Amino acid sequence: MTYRIAVITSSPNKDGLTAACGKAIEKGALEAGATVDLIDLNPYNIGRCKACGTGYGACRTEHRCQVIDDFQNLHERLVAADAYAVVTPVYWGDLSESAKAFLDRVRRCEATSGEASKLSGKPCIGVAAAGGRGGGTITCLLNMQQWFNHVRSEIFDLITVTRKSRAYKLLAMEAAAKAMVEYIREKAEQ
Numbered sequence: 653m654t655y656r657i658a659v660i661t662s663s664p665n666k667d668g669l670t671a672a673c674g675k676a677i678e679k680g681a682l683e684a685g686a687t688v689d690l691i692d693l694n695p696y697n698i699g700r701c702k703a704c705g706t707g708y709g710a711c712r713t714e715h716r717c718q719v720i721d722d723f724q725n726l727h728e729r730l731v732a733a734d735a736y737a738v739v740t741p742v743y744w745g746d747l748s749e750s751a752k753a754f755l756d757r758v759r760r761c762e763a764t765s766g767e768a769s770k771l772s773g774k775p776c777i778g779v780a781a782a783g784g785r786g787g788g789t790i791t792c793l794l795n796m797q798q799w800f801n802h803v804r805s806e807i808f809d810l811i812t813v814t815r816k817s818r819a820y821k822l823l824a825m826e827a828a829a830k831a832m833v834e835y836i837r838e839k840a841e842q
């Protein structure tokens with residue numbers, strides 16, 4: 653059985669730290685025998701949640717977003733994965749705007765399903781990629797952790813990285829991705 657891992661990145665820098673983290677996770681997952689769907693959110697047209705109606709739209713009852721853009725296809729690619737990773741640059745101690753726009757809308761569709769969330773029980777890795785001093789990585793991961801909990805995914809690891817820790821943290825991400833694939837394989841065999 654081949655497992656599918658979605659790796660979401662969300663930085664405009666094609667050769668930046670976020671992209672390097674995405675590639676490290678991809679490498680680890682491939683080495684463990686998984687297939688990888690690497691999704692760079694930035695080129696896509698993903699509008700913000702419009703808080704339809706008086707706060708909820710079709711997300712509440714039908715678990716789909718009624719704002720039609722690139723979101724629908726990306727949402728499908730994410731839920732098609734057996735496990736996934738979210739890698740974001742740290743902006744203002746938080747996730748990037750492209751990550752927030754996408755994840756806000758996924759949360760509305762999935763958290764409203766409770767245990768039936770299509771991301772429920774899926775192992776995931778969160779990475780906060782920051783500048784030199786790394787201030788704000790913890791608050792960024794805290795927000796990501798909350799999001800993972802809202803959609804009921806199973807946090808496999810949460811990793812901070814800065815330019816200073818880049819070399820050894822990339823190795824850790826590769827190892828984490830490998831371990832996550834082995835974990836889902838072992839779980840399936842039980």
Ligand SMILES: Cc1cc2nc3c(=O)[nH]c(=O)nc-3n(C[C@H](O)[C@H](O)[C@H](O)COP(=O)(O)O)c2cc1C
Binds near residue numbers: 664789
């Ligand atoms: C708008 C903006 C806000 C940022 N805020 C923070 C921050 O709060 N903490 C931090 O350590 N770095 C911050 N940075 C730096 C980025 O996190 C850092 O450059 C990161 O490596 C960017 O990833 P990239 O190389 O993939 O673009 C900020 C950068 C931008 C553009």
